[in-house]
Amino acid sequence: MDKDVPRATHDLGGVSKFMCEPVDVEPHALTDFDREVDAVRAILGLKKVMSVDELRRGIEAIPEADYLRLSYYQRWVRSIVDNLLVKGVITEAELRAALEAER
């Protein structure tokens, strides 16, 4: 029985629809993407550009449909990009150009 409260998407402890499946406790293999995102976050922390708390706030602000679809490190990179745009560290034009260059 779930409480009828305005909980945030990430606040899913005890929510019945997430209690139907057994928890996967096998170790997960990290991809190169995962390692790269982790490294970027570490550098941004060391350089005092962005804290883990800001990373978490950014993850928690991802709209529910995206939040549930994205992988763990995809959520991280989404939050990192949102934070860097808001802080003016990168611009939308720079982000778009960098993404185009990857195609």
Add this chain to the structure above:
Amino acid sequence: MTVLASGQRVRVKNDWPETRGPCHIRTPHYVRGEEGVVMRHLGDFPNPEDLAFARPAALRPLYHVAFAQPSIWHEGSAGDVVQVEIFGHWLEPA
């Protein structure tokens, strides 16, 4: 700020900052408004609700608080507890 003693009965504030705009809250939805017992003071830490917005963050006491599990999650037996880390500013005497 007075440190709450182990064994003190407390109630978690029934507050929903989520409804008031962007926020970062470490208090799970399922314990808000619920009564529990302070197990121990874990130390004082900068308030993550401010750190999350890169604002100056005052030190706030953090506690382990135990709640009777059956009334929280409607499962488990009498005596089972859910133990949650909760900052002092979310707690009031019960």
